Amino acid sequence: MEIMNEPKKLYRSRSRMIGGVCGGLAEYFNIDPTLVRVIAALLFFTPFVPAIICYLVAWIIIPERA
Secondary structure, eight states, rough: OOOOOOOOOOOOOOSSSSSSSSHHHHHHHHHHHHHHHHHHHHHOOOTSSSSHHHHHHHHHHSOOOO
C-alpha cells in the first residue's frame, strides 16, 4: 500500500514580523525563523543583492496561509 504525500507548498506565515515571508520560508524549509530573519537582515545591507525588492515581490506573490 503506497502512501501519497502532499507536496509542500510555500505560504506566508501567520506568525509574522512584517509580511510573513521569512517565517513562511522557515516553515517550508523546516528551520528556525530567527535564522532566516537574520540572514534577510544581513542581505538588506548587501549592495549586490536587491533584497528589499525581492522581499516585497515575495510578499506580493506568496499567498498567505488560510
